[in-house]
Amino acid sequence: MNSLGMNILSLFTRKSTAPVARERLQILLSHERSTSCNVGLIALLQKEVLEALAKHIEIDPDKVQIKMERRKDVSLLEIDVEIPIPATDKPSSVASKISSRPRRTGQAA
Amino acid sequence: MAEVLVVTSGKGGVGKTTSTAALGAALAQAGQKVAVVDFDVGLRNLDLVMGAERRVVYDLINVANGEARLNQALIRDKRIDTLHLLAASQTRDKDALTEEGVRRVIGELRERFDWVICDSPAGIERGAQLAMRYADLAVVVANPEVSSVRDSDRIIGLLDSKTERAENGGHMEKHLLLTRYDAARAGRGEMLSVEDVLEILSIPLLGIIPESEEVLRASNVGSPVTLNNATSAPARAYLDAARRLCGEDVPMSIPMQKKNLFDRLFGRRAA
Ligand SMILES: Nc1ncnc2c1ncn2[C@@H]1O[C@H](COP(=O)(O)OP(=O)(O)O)[C@@H](O)[C@H]1O
Ligand SMILES: [Mg+2]
Numbered sequence: 001m002n003s004l005g006m007n008i009l010s011l012f013t014r015k016s017t018a019p020v021a022r023e024r025l026q027i028l029l030s031h032e033r034s035t036s037c038n039v040g041l042i043a044l045l046q047k048e049v050l051e052a053l054a055k056h057i058e059i060d061p062d063k064v065q066i067k068m069e070r071r072k073d074v075s076l077l078e079i080d081v082e083i084p085i086p087a088t089d090k091p092s093s094v095a096s097k098i099s100s101r102p103r104r105t106g107q108a109a
Numbered sequence: 110m111a112e113v114l115v116v117t118s119g120k121g122g123v124g125k126t127t128s129t130a131a132l133g134a135a136l137a138q139a140g141q142k143v144a145v146v147d148f149d150v151g152l153r154n155l156d157l158v159m160g161a162e163r164r165v166v167y168d169l170i171n172v173a174n175g176e177a178r179l180n181q182a183l184i185r186d187k188r189i190d191t192l193h194l195l196a197a198s199q200t201r202d203k204d205a206l207t208e209e210g211v212r213r214v215i216g217e218l219r220e221r222f223d224w225v226i227c228d229s230p231a232g233i234e235r236g237a238q239l240a241m242r243y244a245d246l247a248v249v250v251a252n253p254e255v256s257s258v259r260d261s262d263r264i265i266g267l268l269d270s271k272t273e274r275a276e277n278g279g280h281m282e283k284h285l286l287l288t289r290y291d292a293a294r295a296g297r298g299e300m301l302s303v304e305d306v307l308e309i310l311s312i313p314l315l316g317i318i319p320e321s322e323e324v325l326r327a328s329n330v331g332s333p334v335t336l337n338n339a340t341s342a343p344a345r346a347y348l349d350a351a352r353r354l355c356g357e358d359v360p361m362s363i364p365m366q367k368k369n370l371f372d373r374l375f376g377r378r379a380a
Contacts, residue, residue: 015298016297016298016299017298018295018298018299018300018301018302018305019298021254021301021305022305022309024255025259025301025309028259029262029309032259032262032263033262033266
């Protein structure tokens with residue numbers, strides 16, 4: 001279809017954008033309104049999660065990240081913990097850099 | 110006892126200065142003694158919208174810093190003698206305004222007027238916070254558009270935390286003035302509806318000012334729209350809003366646009 005045809009068609013099918021605006025605002029504002037009170041909660045969680053983990057594994061405190069994301073109906077609490085791999089388990093540095101490609105079956109052309 | 114009202118919004122260009130002039134004039138037209146105060150230091154415009162730009166000698170900063178007396182700085186409106194303007198400084202730095210100075214000026218204005226209306230600068234920084242600092246109530250100006258509504262939400266947060274009244278544990282009264290409302294576009298679902306904005310901001314509605322070329326026309330000639338053409342749609346909306354501020358119970362109708370032939374034929378509607 002040529003672009004003129006597209007434009008005319010889009011005139012007929014144009015959807016109202018206000019509901020999208022409204023939805024986006026509601027999500028954004030509920031997040032912005034809550035961030036100030038969440039700061040304290042997140043700091044507390046950060047401290048207690050660290051304490052709990054430290055009893056069992058060795059971790060770098062900077063590698064524990066806690067984030068809260070507010071969605072329309074629920075909030076997502078994301079706890080990201082990076083655990084170092086003990087030196088003995090690490091693959092040799094060269095081995096990890098050798099290219100590996102999917103095995104090709106069939107005949108070369 | 111005077112009421113100190115701040116007209117604020119966060120976002121610029123939504124109609125604060127227009128609304129300050131129109132509401133101030135409307136209240137004065139109703140016989141109230143009104144002072145409108147321009148807090149937009151460095152970008153003063155209220156004098157221009159009120160048609161008093163050539164009469165400014167002293168300004169808010171001069172009075173706040175004790176360089177001039179309030180009497181010397183207040184400009185009486187040529188059309189309504191209960192309406193006065195205290196202009197902002199055009200040349201001084203905005204940091205020349207101190208909290209203590211503002212407190213004294215507002216205190217003095219309180220004794221002499223029924224209404225002190227503070228036209229806030231845009232933004233959420235110091236200038237906007239000084240304009241709202243000693244207010245008793247706020248008119249939050251918003252356009253039916255995402256960035257304006259978001260900024261209004263921030264301003265509502267500041268009104269509830271950074272004003273003297275809020276700090277003293279008092280309740281800050283807030284009213285929404287929805288301006289530049291285009292009924293046709295709202296009807297087609299291209300703009301947030303009145304209901305949308307009210308639901309999101311959840312403060313009571315003081316008025317809906319339609320988008321109208323009368324506003325530009327009035328500012329061209331330096332006259333608040335309620336004075337320039339009192340029967341025009343935006344003037345009537347401002348006059349009604351002023352009556353609501355005075356405690357009158359004035360019914361509100363949401364501006365509607367009749368559907369045109371095209372919309373009828375193709376059944377476009379707002380979801
Ligand atoms: N209801 C309206 N209809 C049409 N134009 C408007 C309306 N309200 C304000 N305007 C225009 O919008 C511009 C910004 O208004 P202004 O009052 O200076 O905003 P602010 O003080 O919030 O920056 C001006 O050009 C003004 O004439
Ligand atoms: Mg302005």
